[in-house]
Amino acid sequence: MATMTSPARARGNADQHPGTVARRRQRVGWLFVSPFLLIFLIFLVIPLGYAFYMSLFTSTLAAGTTFTGLDNYVTAFTDPIFLDGMRRVALFALVMIPLQIGIALVAALFLDTLATKLSKASRLLIFAPYAIPVVIGALMWGFLYSPRFGPASTLFEVFGLDAPEFLSSSMIFGSLVNIVTWQWSGYYMIVIYAALRSINSSIYEAARVDGATGLQIALRIKVPMISSSMVMVLIFAIIGTLQFFTEPVVLRNITPGAIDAAYTPNMYAYALAFQYSQFNYASTIAFSLGILVFMGSYVFLYFTRKQSGLDR
Structure with a gap:
């Protein structure tokens, strides 16, 4: 049926x-x-x-x-003030990024070898600067750099020396590098450390059986195996450095003319918009910076596509 x-x-x-x-x-x-x-x-x-x-x-x-179409962009890429700021930011990138990544990598490799409670406390202490708001961190370092109120003057007076002018035109570059490195190295360290913890520990045991030392394991096994995470960290560092803004803005009010309104491209765009009311050209400068950031990131990813896994 x-x-x-x-x-x-x-x-x-x-x-x-x-x-x-x-x-x-x-x-x-x-x-x-x-x-x-x-x-x-x-x-x-x-x-x-x-x-x-x-x-x-x-x-x-x-x-x-x-x-006016793209005329503003032609003006921007021939603007000596904008180009000078880009050169300064590029110099910051050449100095800060290797320093930040180097400190973060060494700290992560060291902490990866620890298996005690000291490891947790150390991770927290290294990461703590990143948890502090950037403005507060810059103000704190401005106080520490102060030749009159900061502890550096007292410390150098003990040895009968004059404290260096950390906020002067000749030293402001290094002072800013120190602030940004202190602020961001802990964040990069956490990313690298997380990648290291994902590696199977049996690989290290096999390497030790073959006679590899701790340094050889770190350089020939650990670092190559976290190459994709290292590329990601480098991209973050490149983008963050090219958008350099908060620290020089905060320190500008307490530096004796060492930082001007166009010290970085972002500061230049901000000054054009809110000090001179040139909103159209300020938008052009901001987009020009965005174009350069995109191009720099793309070129870096292109040459590191094997390490980042983009060629699969």
Whole structure:
């Protein structure tokens, strides 16, 4: 006897079809992601689009606001003030990034060898500077650098010497490098340390059986195995350094002319917008910096694609 399938049961069987289940899961996934996408759209995509739109115009008292296309970008990439700030930031990157990554890598390798409670306390102490807000950290170092109120003057007086002018034009570069290195090395250390902890410890045991020393294990096994994490850390460092802003802005008010309003490209854009009301050209400078950051990151990823796994 033939059996009849009710419409309700047929619909139930259709609902169990793999394609239907996959589409339902996609809808649920988009539902969970939609709050982030909405915030991302409102607070990032739309402001960026409006800023780019502003960069295509020029405002003057005589002619008002006129559409000039990419003329502002031609001006930006021939602007000696902007280019000088970019050269200064590039020099910061050449000095700060190897110093930060080197300190973070050494600290992570050292902590990876510890198996005591001292390891947890050390990780916390090294990471603590990153937990301090950047503005507060810069103000604290400004006090420490002060030739009148800082502890350096007292310390050097003990030896009958004058304290160095850490905030002078000749030493402000090194002072800023020290602040940023102190602030960010702990964060990079945590990323590298997490990558090290994901390596199977049996690999180290096999290397020791073969006669490898601790230094050989660190340099020939650990570092190559975390190359993708190292590339990620380097990208973070490159982007952060090229966007250098907060520390020089905070120290500018307490330095004797060592930091001007155009010390970095971000500071230049800020000064154009909020001191000279040149919002169109300020948007152009900001986007020009973004273009250079993107190009620098892309070139770095291209030459390190094997280590970062992008060539798979």
